[in-house]
Amino acid sequence: MGEEQIIFYFFAASVLISALFVVVMKNLVRSIFLFFVTLFSLAALYLFALADFIALAQVVIYAGGVLVLMLFAFMLSNRELLNSLKPVASGFKVNHFAGIFISLLFLFILFAVIIKTDFNQFDWMEERVPINASDNTTHQIGIQTMTTYLLPFEILSVFLMMALIGAAHLARKGGKT
Amino acid sequence: MIPIAHFMLISAGLFCIGLYAVLTRRNAIQVLIGIEFMINAAVLNFVAFGKYDKIAGGGQMFALFAIVLAAAGVAVALAIILNVYKYFKSIDPTKTDTLKD
Known part of the structure; x- marks a missing residue:
């Protein structure tokens, strides 16, 4: 096992473990900050697939944009959760068991197919x-953005403008509707 | 040289973690994080297959497109979450059920 493998599996384990903690953690602040770790480790995995530009875009867009947006949304929407962590009803609900069952089943099917x-x-x-x-x-x-994939690129830019205008409209303070 | 199956196994694990979050979490932001995990699992697959596609570069291009689409989706979803919080004073998806018949 060379150095490449060791580093790859270290980051793979880091992605999976931190993602699991993000999902099961009750405290939303810790969960969002652990999301950082997942995204950075995922960017490292992209590097192993020789996609350096994608890894850079992942760090800039996710860690720079999406995470900050999520922190803002959290701080604007969970006032009472910041003041005092109210006790969450313990014990599994039926919903939880169904969710775990479906996820594990899906994981099993995917693993079987891939292996x-x-x-x-x-x-x-x-x-x-x-x-x-x-x-x-x-x-x-x-080069490919401006030649082979010009049409998806243009559609994407129009879509991005629509989405951002829509988001700004929805989040506007004191709107009529 | 990492075999492509290992990339796919990691992305399958990440996808199922995201699926679990979407199905069971009681907080809209964590549901959104679950969706992001699922998108990132798909991007990892794109990138892993894009390693074998130097001429057309489709894998890396569409991974880039998917990342940008996910970012746009997050912006809209967080605006909706803020509005939901304004009306219901809660972002628990099970409590915002006034549209239910």
């Missing part, structure tokens, strides 16, 4: 050219 699949047998896997670690993927992403 049974031999990825080397597909001919589309063989005829593709893999990315080398020395390739400049940022350069290629820039």
Whole structure:
């Protein structure tokens, strides 16, 4: 087992464990700050798939934008939770058991499918050219955005503008509706 | 060289954690975090397969698109959560049931 494997599995374990804690934690502040750890470890995993630009975008967009938004929404919506942590009804509800059951079942199905699949047998896997670690993927992403994927890019920019205007409209203070 | 199946196993685990959060959490922000986990699991798969696609670069491009779409979704969802809190004084999705018949 080389250094690459050790670092990869360290970050993989960090993603899964911190994600699990984010989900089961009762305290929302801790849960949101642990979400940071998950997102950064996930960005490290993207680096192992030789997607350095995606990893950078993940850090900038998620850790820089989404996390701050979530903290703001939390602070604006949970006044009473910040003052005194009210006791949460302990014990599992039926809802919990159904949720755990469905998630575990889904996990089992996905694992079974992935383990049974031999990825080397597909001919589309063989005829593709893999990315080398020395390739400049940022350069290629820039070229492809303006050539092959120009239409999705334009649709995405219009959609992003619509979503942000809509969000600003919804969050406006003292609106008529 | 990490085999692609290991990327997919990690993303399957992350997806199921997100699914559990969406199904059982009693707080709209944590439900939103669950949805983010599911989106990130999909992005991890995109990126892992994009490693084998140097010419077209589809995996990395659409991973980028998915990240941007998720960010837009979060902005709208948090605006909705703030409005829900204004009306119901709670962001528990089980308590906002006035639309129920």
